[in-house]
Amino acid sequence: xxxxxxxxxxxxxxxxxxxxxxxxxxxxxxxxxxxxxxxxxxxxxxxxxxxxxxxxxxxxxxxxxxxxxxxxxxxxxxxxxxxxxxxxxxxxxxxxxxxxxxxxxxxxxxxxxxxxxxxxxxxxxxxxxxxxxxxxx
Numbered sequence: 738x739x740x741x742x743x744x745x746x747x748x749x750x751x752x753x754x755x756x757x758x759x760x761x762x763x764x765x766x767x768x769x770x771x772x773x774x775x776x777x778x779x780x781x782x783x784x785x786x787x788x789x790x791x792x793x794x795x796x797x798x799x800x801x802x803x804x805x806x807x808x809x810x811x812x813x814x815x816x817x818x819x820x821x822x823x824x825x826x827x828x829x830x831x832x833x834x835x836x837x838x839x840x841x842x843x844x845x846x847x848x849x850x851x852x853x854x855x856x857x858x859x860x861x862x863x864x865x866x867x868x869x870x871x872x873x874x
Contacts, residue, residue, distance in 0.1 A: 738859070748784065759808070759857065762856075766797060766819075768828065770870040783801065783824075784804075784805075784806070784855075784863065784865055785804075785865075786802060786803040786855065786865055786867070787799055787801070787802040788801050788802075788803075788853055788867045788869060789801075789802070790851075790869055790871070792871055792872070792873065794844055794873075795842070795844050795845070795873055796840055796841065796842050796843070796844070797840070797841040797844065798838075798840055799824075799838065799839055799840070799841065799853070800827050800837060800838040801822060801837050801838075801850075801855075803837070803855065803865075805818055806818055806819070806820070806855075807819045807820060808820070808821060808822075808834075808835045808836055808837060809835060809858055810835050811835070811856065811858065811860060812834070812858060812859075813858040813859070814858060814859065815857045815858055815861065816857075816858060817856055819856055819857070820856050820857045820858055821833055821835045821855075821856050822835075822853060822854070822855060823853075823854040823856050824836045824839075824841060824851070824852070824853060824854075825851070825852035825854065826841070826849055826850070826851055826852075826862070826863070827849055827850055828852075829839055830849070833856070834858075844871050844873045845873065847854075847859060847872070847873060848870065848871070848874065849870075849871050849872075849873065850868060850869075850870055851867060851868070851869045851870075851871055852868050852869075852870070853866060853867045853868075854866040855866060
């Protein structure tokens with residue numbers, strides 16, 4: 738009998754806790770908050786890239802990181818997000834590469850200005866280039 742009475746009290750206390758009276762936060766002033774939607778569409782014409790490099794002896798190891806870009810051989814129709822790399826040393830074009838990582842071999846001792854230019858398939862330039870100053874010892 739006592740056991741039933743305790744279970745009855747426990748059941749009543751659980752039911753008493755299930756009310757619709759919910760506390761209101763202390764900072765609530767009764768004002769509504771305006772919300773608005775914002776949609777963002779990526780601008781594919783804007784690109785950025787990073788160039789990682791290291792000098793070992795007379796060689797420069799280069800890696801270009803370009804998000805959403807596919808390296809292709811030069812030639813073909815212009816397509817955004819495709820192309821290759823042109824490399825200039827001290828203002829003179831020395832090579833082109835269709836891979837993200839490459840090695841520039843056999844540089845002479847001294848300081849050099851290395852320019853990395855991203856090129857479309859149709860040989861027009863992207864507005865993407867980096868200039869790196871390196872020293873061969």
